[in-house]
Amino acid sequence: MRNYYEVLEILKTTLEADPLVTTITNEDTESIDLNKKNLYPIVDMVCTGATIGTQTITFNMLITAVDIREHNNVPSTSKFVGNDNKQDNLNTTLAILNRLFKTIAALGDEFTIIGEPTPEPVVFDFANQLDGWQMTLVVETPNTEISIC
Numbered sequence: 001m002r003n004y005y006e007v008l009e010i011l012k013t014t015l016e017a018d019p020l021v022t023t024i025t026n027e028d029t030e031s032i033d034l035n036k037k038n039l040y041p042i043v044d045m046v047c048t049g050a051t052i053g054t055q056t057i058t059f060n061m062l063i064t065a066v067d068i069r070e071h072n073n074v075p076s077t078s079k080f081v082g083n084d085n086k087q088d089n090l091n092t093t094l095a096i097l098n099r100l101f102k103t104i105a106a107l108g109d110e111f112t113i114i115g116e117p118t119p120e121p122v123v124f125d126f127a128n129q130l131d132g133w134q135m136t137l138v139v140e141t142p143n144t145e146i147s148i149c
Helices: 004-014 086-105
Strands: 022-024 041-051 056-068 120-125 130-142
Touching: 004 022, 004 041, 004 056, 004 130, 041 130, 056 086, 086 120, 086 130
Parallel strands: 022 041
Antiparallel strands: 041 056, 056 130, 120 130
């Protein structure tokens, strides 16, 4: 049975092809930012559960894309934009998740997306003041690896 490995590999390969992604991890969410040598944006993917059916195996993949908040030393007069790059981070990381979803959804029979993901913002979470988005991507694969005699 290789389904789990195949899902991780297709997600990783898709993210590696994204020009906006610098680091890809497979950690628990609390550990996403403990490495001091991280390059941003970071995309973390964790399987939070699976459903085994007679024809398919469905994986719930929690995907988190974050970038580091940078503050501008020059005061901003705009209360809407603020004095940092939070809006840029949210835009960039949502684009990463959107491209991942659309690429996996276009693959067809081997990897099917169930439902439509609903990203939620992650603002100023983790140790290095990171902003971004987090979504659960439900990926279904054929359950053909094991046959019962």
